[in-house]
Amino acid sequence: MSKRTILVVDLQNDYFPTGKLPLVGIEGAVDNAARVIAAARASGDGVIHIRHEFTQRDAPFFALGSQGAEIHPSVRPIEGEPIIVKNHANSFRGTELKGLLDAKGIEDVLIVGAMSHMCIDATTRAAADFGYKATVLHDACATRNLEFGGRVVPAAEVHAAFMAALASSYASVVATSAYLAR
Helix, strand or coil: CCCEEEEEECCEHHHCCCCCCCCECHHHHHHHHHHHHHHHHHHCCEEEEEEECECCCCCCCCECCCHHHCECHHHCCCCCCCEEEECCCCCCCCCCHHHHHHHCCCCEEEEEEECHHHHHHHHHHHHHHCCCEEEEEEEEEEECCEEECCEEECHHHHHHHHHHHHHHHCCEEECHHHHHHC
8 A cells, every 4th residue: 555645735716717816827737736646546646635615705715615616627536535625724724634644554745736835835844744754746836926015926936935945844846747757
């Protein structure tokens, strides 16, 4: 049995161009995530899907029961793949994720999804803190422009800064093609 699983974090409809919070580079990220998911299924590695939902009625995106909160069709779970529903950036907080990983004897987690500066960052740091060997596929993740101090920070810079921070202490950060070539 494989000791590795892929965490597919928040690749949901609202992050795509017709959604409520489109991300820069989401199409390329989801294409890479789909490639990795297919490889995992073929090799027997686990795949766990994580879906964010806001519970308040006036949610800005990922509203409870909405089409925008659904997992994007290109990475839709197949029968037997768990779906973890979360309400926080950290996929471990208030969910059964850690228990599920531990019950399966998982040691390595491969992380893909969105947003780089929020849920990918929080989930990766938590995984490392819990003792899992974490790998992030940087080109299978996406984010958006942010604003700070009256300045717009382009998504590419946001993404690079967060990937650099994760790579410094929390995870191996690699490209999808390099990971698949292993």
